[in-house]
Amino acid sequence: MENYAIDNKNVKITLLALGCSKNLIDCENMSTVLKDAGYSVINDVPASDIVVINTCGFIESAKKEAIDAILECAEYKVPNGNVKKIIVSGCLSQRYPEDILKELPEVDAVLGTAHYGDIVDVVAKLVSEIDEAESDKINLTSGIGGFSHLVKDRELSTSGYAWLKIGEGCRHRCSFCAIPLIRGTFVSRPMEDIVEEAGIIAHKGVKELVLAAQDTTNYGIDLYGRRSLSELLRKLSAIDGIEMIRVMYGYMDGITPDLIEEMANNPKVAHYLDIPVQHGSDKILKAMYRRDNAELITSRLEMIRKAMPDCIIRTTVMVGFPGETEEDFQIMKENLRKWKFDRLGCFIFSPEEGTPAYDLPGQIDDETKQRRYDEIYELQKEISAEQSKKRIGTVTRVNICSVSDDGIFYVGRSYGESPEVDPVIYVASSEEELNIGEFVDVKIVDCSDEYDLTAVTI
Ligand code: SF4
DSSP: OGGGTTOGGGOEEEEEEOSSHHHHHHHHHHHHHHHHTTOEEESOGGGOSEEEEEEOOSSHHHHHHHHHHHHHHHTTBTTSSSBOEEEEEEHHHHHOHHHHHHHOTTOOEEEOTTOGGGHHHHHHHHHHTTTOSOOOOEEEOOSOOOSTTOOTTOOOSSSSOEEEEOEESOSOOOTTOOHHHHHOSOEEOOHHHHHHHHHHHHHTTOOEEEEESSOGGGTTHHHHSSOOHHHHHHHHHTSTTOOEEEEOSOOGGGOOHHHHHHHHHOTTEEEEEEOOOBOSOHHHHHHTTOSOOHHHHHHHHHHHHHHOTTOEEEEEEEEOOTTOOHHHHHHHHHHHHHHOOSEEEEEEOOOOTTSTTTTOSOOOOHHHHHHHHHHHHHHHHHHHHHHHHTTTTOEEEEEEEEEOTTSSSEEEEOTTOOTTTSOOEEEEOSSSOOOTTOEEEEEEEEEOTTOOEEEEEO
16 A cells, blocks of 8 residues: 555545534544645545544543444454554543553554644554554543644534634532543633634634533633633624624533623623533532532522523533432422523433542432433423423524425524524525525424424514
8 A cells, every 4th residue: 555655635534523512623623634634534434544533531421432433443444444543532532541552452542632733643653554564552641631733724514503612621620520630620712712713713604603611601710810701702793794602511600790791782692501500409519519509500590581581591410429319309300490491411420430429428329310310301391391382472583504304494593502402493484595504583483392493484
């Protein structure tokens, strides 16, 4: 295979993005620099020479998904298939580099969260050894996090919207969470870099920005000595072509009057918040090392809804935390009935090495965890349906993202639907043809059981 040495375009690479939006952004960046280096980035594992698996690794289910993906790609490795080299990057590599290289011999290189920027050199090295039977494994996992790999003009894998990373890592130390071990403490990305990248994204015709970090409400404290998310929203909303800016992954104590005022008065900022509260019992919130309690959550929700009555609020909770009694669980359900989140994601506690909760006494049995998980979902179905029905008859602007499989409806999202995690709006447009990525005015006319909404153009 002599032409590898001379022509990168003959080297076909597939990148798989597992886990969260931050991982997707890192994958888009790696894909962009590999293409700039002349490699052929395709989306076809069996036809690839090299596969890069950008992994998640913060809880058991994510680790399992990553290992399954690695083993699946390994099935296409020579001599059975075309794949010659496998690179594992991201959070699983950051946490378990030696284990991966020892227990998964098909893996040729592991790249930690501070080494996405080395992807071109690593690929070049692996390509130079592609004909050799034996070659040294590559382990680049020193250091943690950072932004050095972020290119301003990254190639987007999403359509009609773009994720925008504003920070990395987390300064909180929730007792169940491994993310600070993997991504380090919170580091804000310089505002001018974020605004410059947003300008380039707007220039591509993308109208919706979705801000991502482990805790977006923390933005600026480390870099500017003060919470600066409001200022960033003002700067981003000044960019021509941007119509909607969405704030994801907030922390309740970071939802300040200043931020709410900016969100309420800035026409480009979606009246949407994603604020994981994790639990509803003060005893469990304390054991989780969470900084907020039920009273604070209640008062912040009241403040948000007073300033933005139409605000759609998503949250995440966890069941089965060590020591969670039936009483704690009932307290959480009571508070969820009161707080009426529009959307909710639920996790089952998974003991993570290196976290304080890993070997706490009072670990809950799997059956009880699963029963509580199911109960939360049953409860939330009622609440979400009730909340969605309140929007029937209202008028809103929808970002048209695609056409339904049956071709009858356009599929879109308004300020109230975040990409990838929320329901959608099916839009009927009798009069005119609609363009993907454009915003149109609609009237919401119905709501399905899965809380998808139906609307007509107006
Ligand atoms: S806020 Fe807590 S749960 Fe969220 S990433 Fe930080 S440490 Fe983990």
